[in-house]
Amino acid sequence: xxxxxxxxxxKWSERLYLPAIFGGMKVTxxxxxxxxTRKKKVTMQYPEEKWDAHLPNHYRGAPTLVMDEHGRERCxxxxxxxxxxxxxxxxIHPEEIASDEKWAKVEKRPKTFEIxxxxxxxxxxxxxxxxxxxxxxxKDYVVVGHSREEMVHDKKxxxxxxxxxxxxxxxxxxxx
Amino acid sequence: xxxxxTSDLVDVQIDGVWHQFPKGTRIIEAxxxxxxxxxxxxxxxxxxxxxxxRMCLVQMGTPPRTAPGAEPTAPDETGHLPISWSPRPxxxxxxxxSPNLGIRTKGDLVDDCRKGVLEFLLANHPLDCxxxxxxxxxxxxxxxxxxGVGQSTFRERKVKKPKNVDVGPxxxxxxERCIMCSRCIRFVDEIVxxxxxxxxxxxxxxxxxxxxxxxxxxNYSLNTVDIxxxxxxxxxxxxxxxxxxxxxxxxxxxxxxATGCNITVYARENKIYRVMPRRNNEVNSDWMPDSxxxxxxxxxxxDRLSDPMLKAEGGFRTANWIEVIKAAAKRLxxxxxxxxxxxxxxxxxxxxxxxVSKLAKQLGSELLATVPRQGEPDGYLISADRNPNTNGxxxxxxxxxxSGGLDRVKSAIQQGQIKALLVFQEDLxxxxxxxxxxxxxxxxxxxxxSCANETTAIADIAVPAACWAEVSGxxxxxxxxxxxxxxxxxxxxxxxxxxxxxxDLLRALGSDDNCQSVTEIFRHLxxxxxxxxxxxxxxxxDQGMPLIETGEIIPLLERERERKAAGIIVx
Numbered sequence: 001x002x003x004x005x006x007x008x009x010x011k012w013s014e015r016l017y018l019p020a021i022f023g024g025m026k027v028t029x030x031x032x033x034x035x036x037t038r039k040k041k042v043t044m045q046y047p048e049e050k051w052d053a054h055l056p057n058h059y060r061g062a063p064t065l066v067m068d069e070h071g072r073e074r075c076x077x078x079x080x081x082x083x084x085x086x087x088x089x090x091x092i093h094p095e096e097i098a099s100d101e102k103w104a105k106v107e108k109r110p111k112t113f114e115i116x117x118x119x120x121x122x123x124x125x126x127x128x129x130x131x132x133x134x135x136x137x138x139k140d141y142v143v144v145g146h147s148r149e150e151m152v153h154d155k156k157x158x159x160x161x162x163x164x165x166x167x168x169x170x171x172x173x174x175x176x
Numbered sequence: 177x178x179x180x181x182t183s184d185l186v187d188v189q190i191d192g193v194w195h196q197f198p199k200g201t202r203i204i205e206a207x208x209x210x211x212x213x214x215x216x217x218x219x220x221x222x223x224x225x226x227x228x229x230r231m232c233l234v235q236m237g238t239p240p241r242t243a244p245g246a247e248p249t250a251p252d253e254t255g256h257l258p259i260s261w262s263p264r265p266x267x268x269x270x271x272x273x274s275p276n277l278g279i280r281t282k283g284d285l286v287d288d289c290r291k292g293v294l295e296f297l298l299a300n301h302p303l304d305c306x307x308x309x310x311x312x313x314x315x316x317x318x319x320x321x322x323x324g325v326g327q328s329t330f331r332e333r334k335v336k337k338p339k340n341v342d343v344g345p346x347x348x349x350x351x352e353r354c355i356m357c358s359r360c361i362r363f364v365d366e367i368v369x370x371x372x373x374x375x376x377x378x379x380x381x382x383x384x385x386x387x388x389x390x391x392x393x394x395n396y397s398l399n400t401v402d403i404x405x406x407x408x409x410x411x412x413x414x415x416x417x418x419x420x421x422x423x424x425x426x427x428x429x430x431x432x433x434a435t436g437c438n439i440t441v442y443a444r445e446n447k448i449y450r451v452m453p454r455r456n457n458e459v460n461s462d463w464m465p466d467s468x469x470x471x472x473x474x475x476x477x478x479d480r481l482s483d484p485m486l487k488a489e490g491g492f493r494t495a496n497w498i499e500v501i502k503a504a505a506k507r508l509x510x511x512x513x514x515x516x517x518x519x520x521x522x523x524x525x526x527x528x529x530x531x532v533s534k535l536a537k538q539l540g541s542e543l544l545a546t547v548p549r550q551g552e553p554d555g556y557l558i559s560a561d562r563n564p565n566t567n568g569x570x571x572x573x574x575x576x577x578x579s580g581g582l583d584r585v586k587s588a589i590q591q592g593q594i595k596a597l598l599v600f601q602e603d604l605x606x607x608x609x610x611x612x613x614x615x616x617x618x619x620x621x622x623x624x625x626s627c628a629n630e631t632t633a634i635a636d637i638a639v640p641a642a643c644w645a646e647v648s649g650x651x652x653x654x655x656x657x658x659x660x661x662x663x664x665x666x667x668x669x670x671x672x673x674x675x676x677x678x679x680d681l682l683r684a685l686g687s688d689d690n691c692q693s694v695t696e697i698f699r700h701l702x703x704x705x706x707x708x709x710x711x712x713x714x715x716x717x718d719q720g721m722p723l724i725e726t727g728e729i730i731p732l733l734e735r736e737r738e739r740k741a742a743g744i745i746v747x
Contacts, residue, residue, distance in 0.1 A: 078306035079419045094416045099340065107340065108307040108416050131306045171303075 047142075055139050060122045062140040063115055064162030065155065066133075068170065072103050073159070074134035077110040081126035081135055089119035090126065106172055113158060117143045118151040133168045187256060189278040194256060203268040203279060204232055205746055212281050215290065215319045217405045218357040219269035221746040222462050222736065223366060227270040229357050231319065233289040234268045237261035237278035265289050290323040299330045300337075300380060301406075302352045310407030312420040316355065335380045343373075344392035346412050346466055347401060354384045354408035360400035366739075367463065367732070368556065370394040384408065396556065398466045402452055411450070413470055418442075418449040426664035427454060427718050431523055431644040432468040433551075434561035434654035435460060435730060438719070441472075441645060441664040448472045448645060448665065456719050457747065458657060461736055465558055472645065475665070479627045481640035482669025492638070497670060497680065504637055505684035507620045508596055513540025517585045517594045520573060521601035522546045522563035525649025525661060527697040528674040529565070529572040530704075531689075532600055535678045536573075538687050543588060544573050545581030547602050556732045559654045564644075567652035567726065571707050582608060589614050596620040600674050601641055605630040624677050626667075640671040647673045648694050650716060654728045658711065659720035 013019065034040040044051065055061075068074050077094035095111035097104050126135045140161055145151040153161070185196040190212055197206045205221070207214050218229035239257035242248045251257055259278035265285060280286060297316065305311045320326075337351035356375065361384070365371040372390045375382050386392050392400070401411045423442040430437040430451075437460035442450045451472055453464035484500040485492040495503075508516065516539050520532045536544050546569045549562035563569075570578045588594045589610065597618050603625065604610045612634050615621060623635040632638035646667040650660050667673075675697060682689050691697045695713045702708040707724055715721060740747035 076307045077416070078311075079422070080306070083419070083421060096416050105339075106307070107304075 052139060059139050060124045060137040062117065062122075062138060062143055062153070062161060063120065063124075063126055063135055063158075064138045064140070065113060065158040066136055066162040066165040067159065068168065069164060069166045071164075072106070072172070073109055074132050074165075074168075075110050075113065076106060076108050076132055076134070077113075078131060080129045080131065084125045084129045086123060086125065087119040087121050089116045089121075090114070091116075103172070110155060113155040115153045115158065116151060117145075117153055118148055132171065133165075136162060136165065138162060186273050186275045186277070188273045189256070189259065189276075191279070191281055194254065197273050199273070200743065201273050202746055203234065203266075203271050203273060203277075206273050207234075207268060207279065207281060214268045214281055215323060216269055217315055217355060218359060220359055220362075220403060220462075223359060223362040223403075224744050225270040225746075226358060226362070227267045229355070230267065230293050231290065232268040233265040233286065233293070235261060235280040235283060235285050236266045236271075237280075238274070239276045287323070290319070291325050294320055294324040295328065295330075297355050298324070298328060300335045300352065301355070302334070304353075307416075308353065308407035309410045309415060309420075310353075310404070314407060315405030337381075337383055341386075343386040343409075344397055346470075347392055347397055348410050348412055348415060349384065349386075350408050350410070351383050353406050355406055356382050356384070357405055359403045359405070360384070360409060363400055363403060364392065364394070364397075367399075368394050368396045373400075395465045395467055395554065395558075396463060398469055399453070399463045403462075414450045418444055423449055424664075426662050428645070428662045428664060429564070429651065429653075429659045429720075430464060430468050431564040431651070431661075432471055432562065434559040434564060434566060434728075435557050436564055436651060436653035436657070436659050437464040437468060437557060438659070439464065439469075443645075443664050446665050447476050454718075457736075458655075458722075458733070459653065459659070459720070459730070460557055461733060463557065463732070465554070465556070468558075474627070475643055475645055477627070479629070480668050480671075481625065481628050481632065481638065482671065484639040484670060485632075485635075485637070487636045497639075497672070500637055500639060501680045501684045504620075504622055504681060507636070508539060508681075509685065511539075511595050513542065514593065515595040516541040516598070517543035517545070517588060517596075518598045519545050519547065519582070519585060519600065519602055519604065520569065520577075522548075522566045522569040522578070523644070524565065524569075524601055524674055525647060525651055525694070526565065526568040526572060526701060526708075527649045527694045528600070528647070528678070529569055530697055530701045531675040531678040531682070531691070533573055534687075534689060535598075535682050535685075538682055538685050543581075543585050543594070544577040545585045546573065546578055547582055547604075547607050548578070549607075553731075557730060559728070559730075561654055564653070565651040567654070567656060567724065568650070571652070571705055571724070572701070586610055589618065592617060594618060597622070599623045599625070599631060599635075600678070601625055603627075603629040603631045605634075624674055626671075639677060640667065640669060641677060642667040642671050642673040646671065647675075649675075650698065652723055653720075654726060655730065656722060656724035656726040656728075657720045658716055658723040660716045660718070 065075055077092050079092050082090040082092050091114045092110050093112045094108055097107055097109055124137050127137050138161055184198050186199055188195055188197055188206060190207055190210055195210050204214050204219060214232045216232040219225055237259035240260040249257055257276050339350050339352055341349040343349045361373045364373050372387045372392050376385050377383050398411055401409045422444045426441045428439060428441055430439050438454040438456040440452050440454045441448055451469050453460055453462060455462050483494040484497055486495045518536050518541055520529055550560055551562045553560040605612060615634055621635045622637045623632045624639045624641040625632055626641055626643040645664045648661055648663045650658055652658050679691055698713045702711050739745045
């Protein structure tokens with residue numbers, strides 16, 4: 001059902017528009033002088049200043065790999081994130097952990113782990129699917145590079161960004 | 177076997193529906209035949225049935241027994257007696273059907289049994305699915321999803337068992353994952369007569385072990401990995417290479433010997449990661465030899481030819497197909513038929529051989545040969561003839577080419593009668609005893625091969641030909657069965673299948689032959705070669721079809737048939 005709206009009848013002063021224009025000007029000028037006299041600050045001096053403190057905990061920035069509190073890489077190269085990744089940004093090549101190493105019990109780890117940040121859409125499915133709680137979207141949103149190759153985060157870079165995460169499920173203890 | 181007569185059939189009710197089965201049918205097979213799946217771990221149709229996993233428990237019922245002096249119960253209007261259900265479940269794998277038997281594969285009793293069995297199996301099973309190679313095709317994962325409780329009530333410590341045990345050169349054992357189905361033990365004992373596996377200890381501590389001082393090293397050991405329902409036995413070759421859900425499956429056949437084991441090729445992004453046997457009761461049962469299974473690694477090797485090569489100053493230069501075919505046709509057109517010889521390969525498909533035979537006709541060449549490969553048969557699946565398609569070569573190129581053809585070509589080359597030699601998919605220097613000196617006497621040598629080798633090194637033109645995994649086509653195995661290959665990969669670079677190379681040469685030499693696909697070639701082949709008469713491509717199917725009688729037998733199948741006739745296995 002349509003509703004008919006009557007066009008308001010304007011007075012002659014209103015039809016000049018000048019009072020409304022000056023009214024608007026007044027607001028603009030008030031802000032202009034407030035900023036000019038440093039009474040008010042609206043511009044963030046990026047990149048010297050950053051928004052980071054305001055980011056909520058559920059913010060989805062760059063995906064990263066994390067270590068557990070014993071310094072073990074949590075990722076066991078199950079490749080579920082590679083499977084779920086909608087833009088196919090993740091490529092993993094697994095390897096076997098040698099039997100004389102400390103975490104030989106885990107048997108498997110990624111030899112290479114690459115996330116192509118030019119492809120990543122920050123959807124967070126990798127974090128959601130990970131059965132080992134090894135991949136997390138952290139708050140880094142500044143992902144830059146001069147070439148496509150630089151946009152690919154390798155394993156070293158992913159751990160640099162991810163660091164250690166304490167207090168997660170510890171799956172590979174002696175009892176398992 | 178004769179068709180069962182009506183009196184050999186018994187009426188069985190499965191989940192409320194009456195069916196008829198021959199006497200002696202196992203309950204699990206009867207259910208499978210009517211589309212009712214009974215979950216199971218230890219049962220395998222090609223092995224004896226010890227009934228030790230208890231996963232296939234079903235509810236059974238028989239007609240009520242008539243008390244002495246009482247009137248027998250009358251059958252209902254469908255001719256069946258009422259069923260009195262037993263409160264005790266039975267295993268479906270080792271029990272056979274009986275007249276008026278009732279089977280329930282659903283219901284509270286069966287559900288409780290399955291939940292209970294799965295909870296016990298999972299009590300000590302580690303939760304390392306993320307690293308386990310079997311994840312994605314694991315019987316324990318699948319049935320846990322379908323029939324399991326989802327949560328464990330087991331609060332005690334899990335039993336620790338040996339992990340990462342080296343049981344043989346190609347196999348790793350993880351005892352914690354083992355669910356004691358004993359399929360591997362029965363396989364090495366019953367099929368390959370190498371009983372090196374067994375259980376030690378009892379109860380929760382039962383452990384699968386290899387006999388002290390022995391190894392699981394026989395040439396069929398990797399079949400235990402296939403039949404292991406969990407990830408207890410894993411292949412060293414495939415271990416941690418690729419997750420199973422990434423790979424694309426292609427049904428094709430093995431080309432390492434004349435048996436032509438039916439296989440499934442698992443590949444991802446144009447690389448083969450594993451090869452597994454595929455059931456064909458007329459060829460390889462469910463098995464294949466390790467030596468054949470692991471012989472695919474050369475396909476993505478460094479020595480693959482990827483571009484056509486023309487001999488130039490101080491070596492070769494890469495060229496394109498148009499250039500190379502023109503150059504070859506120019507060199508061949510001046511020669512008469514008796515100056516040209518062709519060596520084809522019994523490793524090529526019938527379609528490839530057929531186009532090569534047409535090429536020989538176009539050139540007027542009578543000297544055609546294949547390279548024979550004889551070895552020792554192993555008494556199981558490996559045939560003495562290590563060429564996969566000797567029978568096809570015999571039918572298409574003629575008996576003369578297969579027996580003695582190579583000797584005639586060799587002596588003609590050494591006597592200098594031959595000016596030009598075309599070689600398809602064979603390395604003459606490595607495999608025939610022809611040396612580089614006599615081959616250099618030729619005016620023109622064209623070699624089409626998948627890999628660079630000594631023969632391609634002295635060729636005037638060397639072109640890249642697709643290997644068995646990169647072509648579709650047909651082959652005839654040792655027993656005379658026509659079987660189909662399916663293309664699983666793209667060849668590297670400019671690689672073409674032999675039939676396309678031979679066709680392009682044919683056309684450059686003035687023929688108007690313009691076949692565009694293997695199915696088209698097969699149609700011409702069926703018109704042309706008497707034995708193929710009336711056979712259509714679509715008729716061959718995934719299981720192949722008998723084409724000719726050769727009298728050859730596959731020893732493993734003979735033994736399987738005996739065991740089936742004796743009622744030991746289902747088959």
